Amino acid sequence: xxxxxxxxxxxxxxxxxxxxxxxxxxxxxxxxxxxxxxxxxxxxxxxxxxxxxxxxxxxxxxxxxxxxxxxxxxxxxxxxxxxxxxxxxxxxxxxxxxxxxxxxxxxxxxxxxxxxxxxxxxxxxxxxxxxxxxxxxxxxxxxxxxxxxxxxxxxxxxxxxxxxxxxxxxxxxxxxxxxxxxxxxxxxxxxxxxxxxxxxxxxxxxxxxxxxxxxxxxxxxxxxxxxxxxxxxxxxxxxxxxxxxxxxxxxxxxxxxxxxxxxxxxxxxxxxxxxxxxxxxxxxxxxxxxxxxxxxxxxxxxxxxxxxxxxxxxxxxxxxxxxxxxxxxxxxxxxxxxxxxxxxxxxxxxxxxxxxxxxxxxxxxxxxxxxxxxxxxxxxxxxxxxxxxxxxxxxxxxxxxxxxxxxxxxxxxxxxxxxxxxxxxxxxxxxxxxxxxxxxxxxxxxxxxxxxxxxxxxxxxxxxxxxxxxxxxxxxxxxxxxxxxxxxxxxxxxxxxxxxxxxxxxxxxxxxxxxxxxxxxxxxxxxxxxxxxxxxxxxxxxxxxxxxxxxxxxxxxxxxxxxxxxxxxxxxxxxxxxxxxxxxxxxxxxxxxxxxxxxxxxxxxxxxxxxxxxxxxxxxxxxxxxxxxxxxxxxxxxxxxxxxxxxxxxxxxxxxxxxxxxxxxxxxxxxxxxxxxxxxxxxxxxxxxxxxxxxxxxxxxxxxxxxxxxxxxxxxxxxxxxxxxxxxxxxxxxxxxxxxxxxxxxxxxxxxxxxxxxxxxxxxxxxxxxxxxxxxxxxxxxxxxxxxxxxxxxxxxxxxx
DNA sequence: CCGATACGCATTTTT
DNA sequence: TGCGTATCGG
Numbered sequence: 001x002x003x004x005x006x007x008x009x010x011x012x013x014x015x016x017x018x019x020x021x022x023x024x025x026x027x028x029x030x031x032x033x034x035x036x037x038x039x040x041x042x043x044x045x046x047x048x049x050x051x052x053x054x055x056x057x058x059x060x061x062x063x064x065x066x067x068x069x070x071x072x073x074x075x076x077x078x079x080x081x082x083x084x085x086x087x088x089x090x091x092x093x094x095x096x097x098x099x100x101x102x103x104x105x106x107x108x109x110x111x112x113x114x115x116x117x118x119x120x121x122x123x124x125x126x127x128x129x130x131x132x133x134x135x136x137x138x139x140x141x142x143x144x145x146x147x148x149x150x151x152x153x154x155x156x157x158x159x160x161x162x163x164x165x166x167x168x169x170x171x172x173x174x175x176x177x178x179x180x181x182x183x184x185x186x187x188x189x190x191x192x193x194x195x196x197x198x199x200x201x202x203x204x205x206x207x208x209x210x211x212x213x214x215x216x217x218x219x220x221x222x223x224x225x226x227x228x229x230x231x232x233x234x235x236x237x238x239x240x241x242x243x244x245x246x247x248x249x250x251x252x253x254x255x256x257x258x259x260x261x262x263x264x265x266x267x268x269x270x271x272x273x274x275x276x277x278x279x280x281x282x283x284x285x286x287x288x289x290x291x292x293x294x295x296x297x298x299x300x301x302x303x304x305x306x307x308x309x310x311x312x313x314x315x316x317x318x319x320x321x322x323x324x325x326x327x328x329x330x331x332x333x334x335x336x337x338x339x340x341x342x343x344x345x346x347x348x349x350x351x352x353x354x355x356x357x358x359x360x361x362x363x364x365x366x367x368x369x370x371x372x373x374x375x376x377x378x379x380x381x382x383x384x385x386x387x388x389x390x391x392x393x394x395x396x397x398x399x400x401x402x403x404x405x406x407x408x409x410x411x412x413x414x415x416x417x418x419x420x421x422x423x424x425x426x427x428x429x430x431x432x433x434x435x436x437x438x439x440x441x442x443x444x445x446x447x448x449x450x451x452x453x454x455x456x457x458x459x460x461x462x463x464x465x466x467x468x469x470x471x472x473x474x475x476x477x478x479x480x481x482x483x484x485x486x487x488x489x490x491x492x493x494x495x496x497x498x499x500x501x502x503x504x505x506x507x508x509x510x511x512x513x514x515x516x517x518x519x520x521x522x523x524x525x526x527x528x529x530x531x532x533x534x535x536x537x538x539x540x541x542x543x544x545x546x547x548x549x550x551x552x553x554x555x556x557x558x559x560x561x562x563x564x565x566x567x568x569x570x571x572x573x574x575x576x577x578x579x580x581x582x583x584x585x586x587x588x589x590x591x592x593x594x595x596x597x598x599x600x601x602x603x604x605x606x607x608x609x610x611x612x613x614x615x616x617x618x619x620x621x622x623x624x625x626x627x628x629x630x631x632x633x634x635x636x637x638x639x640x641x642x643x644x645x646x647x648x649x650x651x652x653x654x655x656x657x658x659x660x661x662x663x664x665x666x667x668x669x670x671x672x673x674x675x676x677x678x679x680x681x682x683x684x685x686x687x688x689x690x691x692x693x694x695x696x697x698x699x700x701x702x703x704x705x706x707x708x709x710x711x712x713x714x715x716x717x718x719x720x721x722x723x724x725x726x727x728x729x730x731x732x733x734x735x736x737x738x739x740x741x742x743x744x745x746x747x748x749x750x751x752x753x754x755x756x757x758x759x760x761x762x763x764x765x766x767x768x769x770x771x772x773x774x775x776x777x778x779x780x781x782x783x784x785x786x787x788x789x790x791x792x793x794x795x796x797x798x799x800x801x
Numbered sequence: 802c803c804g805a806t807a808c809g810c811a812t813t814t815t816t
Numbered sequence: 817t818g819c820g821t822a823t824c825g826g
Contacts (some may be wrong), residue, residue: 264816363813364812365813522821
């Protein structure tokens with residue numbers, strides 16, 4: 001059976017089949033981009049004789065990488081092969097390379113990844129140390145500058161050596177940026193840590209300065225594919241070039257019209273000029289949109305044609321014409337919320353569709369509130385995306401910080417975070433002294449803690465004792481980390497640091513949430529161990545765990561399909577998704593487009609953002625704006641967004657908000673000055689809402705989420721509802737343990753064709769059993785997840801028939 | 802060294 | 817407005 005069948009259009013087919021040279025696939029919205037990419041990779045393996053480990057496929061999100069892996073496994077009907085693909089995010093793949101080559105870049109193999117919060121915290125301490133005014137040197141803008149430099153592959157040394165930078169920074173009233181950058185980099189090195197940008201910067205340096213290493217990877221990656229190329233920054237662009245410049249077996253896919261991340265360093269020129277860099281590059285344009293109606297596609301086209309810099313393309317739809325895009329003018333933001341709510345109610349009744357068929361998209365997160373309120377009051381279910389991710393919550397970060405210290409005690413940020421949490425009488429002054437002392441001796445804080453007298457750390461006796469105790473505590477965990485798996489260590493950390501005592505002290509709602517999050521975290525560690533063991537992977541230590549979670553956000557695990565809720569999210573986060581009905585709200589000047597957009601370039605990006613929003617819709621798209629809106633506590637008057645007039649009027653129809661209010665329009669008319677009263681009237685409900693909302697958006701660990709995608713009834717049989725931390729686990733020891741609780745006759749009963757029910761993967765059919773004894777493996781085809789290979793020794797399941 | 806109050810300051814966020 | 821951080825009194 002061939003990979004490519006008649007379901008592909010000529011352009012898609014050509015893009016898949018062309019494998020002899022560089023290619024650029026311009027994939028319009030909804031044009032089957034992922035399908036082309038996954039089939040192309042399958043094609044390379046099946047028809048072109050590539051081994052999976054010779055293919056490098058880079059994405060921006062773990063979610064995208066995981067989805068593609070799954071789809072390739074389906075296409076090839078083979079789980080195993082996919083595991084050998086070098087497919088992942090830029091960061092995860094390069095991190096893997098950097099760890100392997102760590103000696104060459106002067107880091108240990110266990111270096112830490114600093115997330116944005118760590119980075120900011122370090123910058124803040126540096127700015128303070130340098131006695132700079134933190135109003136002129138705001139951490140966010142300093143971070144921005146440094147990040148920009150790194151994305152441009154400019155190292156700290158190069159930055160300060162180039163006088164032009166000084167001149168620019170002078171003009172920006174921040175002449176010390178170079179010095180901050182330099183110190184920051186040095187501190188990262190002594191802490192044996194890298195931030196996200198460093199992963200790219202060091203990868204580039206590694207390849208650029210070590211020709212033998214570069215050759216090695218060039219040899220390994222015989223074909224390179226990149227998804228969402230319009231979102232690459234200069235560093236990513238050049239790394240791809242480093243890896244492909246000779247053989248040029250490279251295929252990049254993207255849509256310049258959906259480039260919306262320039263504020264993160266994405267450079268649209270990478271895709272616009274790709275074909276100039278790779279001479280002889282073939283360009284394939286996927287122009288048929290399979291997602292949306294003609295009206296939506298044409299409207300989006302008419303909008304985007306107002307942009308100057310773009311690759312010419314002609315996106316079209318062969319679906320029905322569809323309804324015109326409806327524009328609603330509302331009096332106030334609150335009324336906008338009600339209008340949208342009622343519209344959803346009405347359509348849902350008329351079309352008999354689901355809540356999950358609706359999305360409300362806005363430019364800024366702050367806009368979500370009025371829609372939440374409107375929906376809540378009407379008892380309509382919704383889910384808000386955005387906000388803190390699981391791993392950004394304080395309690396989770398605290399535990400993780402202890403774990404980080406365990407594999408890299410030099411990690412300054414982790415140490416600062418937990419040295420006095422839970423409180424053990426080591427205050428800010430003491431910490432400053434330690435930092436000062438460490439800086440003076442050019443060693444890490446941990447080194448100073450190890451031998452305080454040697455480095456002349458002057459603290460009171462009582463303080464010295466406390467420091468000694470902290471040092472001993474961490475040392476104990478370091479020992480434990482050598483011997484035990486993450487789960488065991490995680491439990492120990494929560495208990496023995498006193499975090500548990502702190503958080504379980506009382507059951508205030510906030511504490512309840514923290515408890516749940518920690519239970520979730522520790523469960524996630526357990527799941528991590530179990531899953532790996534079942535798959536025959538013995539690497540279940542903290543190091544492996546941290547490597548994985550440091551580059552993971554919990555948005556990766558998709559919304560479970562069983563929750564039927566209205567989606568509320570920013571336009572940015574909606575990229576790549578689709579909904580039957582889309583409401584794009586707050587279409588006002590200075591909001592969408594944002595008031596921050598000053599240059600033509602900025603404005604074009606805002607327009608692309610609007611383009612992304614419109615093209616999320618499959619059937620109906622609604623636009624709305626409000627004449628008045630509360631911003632930062634005061635009333636502002638707004639005017640209709642210029643973007644609405646950018647759309648060809650043939651695809652638009654206006655409706656006044658009055659007409660839509662089916663019942664009692666008068667009750668709903670909201671005069672801005674009435675608002676204060678309204679809020680007070682709603683108070684009790686408003687308070688309730690907060691509770692409910694936290695329940696709605698309660699975080700869960702990516703692990704337990706992604707590895708338990710079907711939390712349906714079968715799984716529940718195995719899961720006691722007891723507190724997770726005390727949950728009995730078979731994974732108690734990193735040494736090979738016997739799955740004691742599984743009775744021998746159960747194992748005996750397994751055979752090809754039998755149905756089994758797995759604790760977390762659900763129901764599946766046994767397709768093959770190989771090996772014997774401890775190494776016995778079974779291939780199970782799970783109803784919801786497809787095929788998986790499990791080591792019978794560890795797998796937790798029962799045979800059904 | 803820790804908790805409570807004032808101030809100020811606000812896009813978007815895949816890693 | 818509403819949150820996060822800086823500063824002050826105990």
